[in-house]
Amino acid sequence: MKIGIASDHRGYALKGRIIALLRNLEQETYDFGPDTPESVDYPDFGSTVASAVSRGELDRGILICGTGMGMAIVANKFDGVLAAPCHDDITAEMARMHNDANVLCLSSDLLGDRLVNRMVEIFLKTDFEGGRHARRIAKIRQYEADARSTAESRSAEAQEV
Structure with a gap:
């Protein structure tokens, strides 16, 4: 599966940890930035992943900002993108199972690493019902x-x- 990932500055560290998880899961992963933890505007980075999903270049996307909400708003502006801000295992599973979400939006401020890892794995393995x-x-x-x-x-x- 081709997965694109991006964040803003608040999600930069979490993005790195998720990339490591995706590599461990042997997913074809593309980092859309940022390359440093310097302050950036989330729309600039969320739009890159959403655009690639919209064009069919990626199967799924993962976007991270402070709450996950801003990234979801940006991503949902692109045709064919169904971005879901998720906060636990159930929302990650239902986003795929019932809503066919193709972009997972995460909060860097509110979620711990173990929960994020589970959510990412659930999002990737769950099929649309x-x-x-x-x-x-x-x-x-x-x-x-x-x-x-x-x-x-x-x-x-x-x-x-």
């Missing part, structure tokens, strides 16, 4: 494809309450 979840993901993909026209028509349909 399909079934009723496939129908839901298809709807998300359709919303994504029709984003501009859907946004315009949805706002026109809204009624004051």
Whole structure:
């Protein structure tokens, strides 16, 4: 599996530890930066992994920032990317099993190494369940494809309450 990983400065150290885990798991791993722990803007690095996932160059991505939220917001701007900020084993498993997430977003400030290692392994080994979840993901993909026209028509349909 081809995995891309990136972080901001707050996630720099955790990124290095996850890269070591991925190598140990014999995953084809690509480091999208940063190369130093100096302060950087998370959108600059999250977008690189998300773009590669969107283009089909990577099977999965892992993004790390202080909370995982900023990276998820950035990554979800790219077509075909389903980025999930996860905080435990269950959310990592369900992100894959029910939501077909292809980018795992992690908090460097809130998660310990053992938990992160388990979450990464779970995220990589868990398959999408399909079934009723496939129908839901298809709807998300359709919303994504029709984003501009859907946004315009949805706002026109809204009624004051």
